[in-house]
Amino acid sequence: MTKRFLTVSAAAMAGIAATVAALPVTAAPAGDAAAGKKVFMRCAACHTVSASGPQKMGPTMAGVVNRKAGAVKDARYSPALAKSALVWNEKNLDAWLQRPSKVVPGTSMAFAGIADETQRRDLIAYLKTLK
Ligand code: HEC
Structure with a gap:
């Protein structure tokens, strides 16, 4: 009797564990680097992605x-x-990407910021791919 109960709860626990493991993906989706690359078009006038320079008005985003x-x-x-x-x-x-001047008052980065949280997350996922 007890043994069967334990078997059932182990199976139930496994089910719960699988559900919980799947949850963070839904709650906080990882950024989409491909979408972020498109958002980066708003940065590319001032930033390259090249590790070897030359720099534009702003520093390279490589690394x-x-x-x-x-x-x-x-x-x-x-x-x-x-x-x-x-x-x-x-x-x-x-x-910073939401509002540069709030993070570093007096910054010379003349960029108002990106209000959309998903766009910022995608952009950061793209920045992570730049070595
Ligand atoms: C109008 C030009 C311009 C645009 C557009 C721009 N930046 Fe910048 N960015 C700069 C300048 C200039 C600096 C240096 C700021 C300073 O020294 O205060 C800078 C600095 C930065 C830094 C700090 C780098 C370091 O080495 O400390 C990051 C990160 C950054 N920018 C990311 C971005 C991203 C991502 C975008 C697009 C959403 C963007 N910037 C858009 C000009 C720009």
């Missing part, structure tokens, strides 16, 4: 994820960004 802010040698940075001590992790990038 930007988890890079220290203001770290591209031949790029021109505002004093505000150079002194910010930020690291471009996903959280900081998301805030």
Whole structure:
């Protein structure tokens, strides 16, 4: 009796575990890098994706994820960004892309920001592919 009960609950637990494992995908979908590449067209006037330069008005986006802010040698940075001590992790990038001037007041990045959360997530997924 007890043994059968345990068998059934083990199966039920496995079912629950499978459901829970599937949940985060629904709750927070991973960014779509291909869609993010299209969003990047809004950045490409000022940023290249080339690791070897030359730089445009803004620094290259090659390797930007988890890079220290203001770290591209031949790029021109505002004093505000150079002194910010930020690291471009996903959280900081998301805030920056939403409103650069709120994250680094005095930044020279003349870009209002992207209000759409999905577009920002896709864009960050694309930035992660740039080495
Ligand atoms: C009008 C030109 C322009 C546009 C458009 C623009 N940026 Fe920038 N970006 C800059 C400049 C200039 C800087 C340097 C800012 C500073 O030093 O304060 C910068 C800095 C950055 C940095 C910090 C890099 C580092 O090395 O610290 C990131 C990340 C960034 N931009 C991402 C983007 C993304 C992604 C987009 C598109 C949504 C974008 N930018 C659009 C000009 C631009």
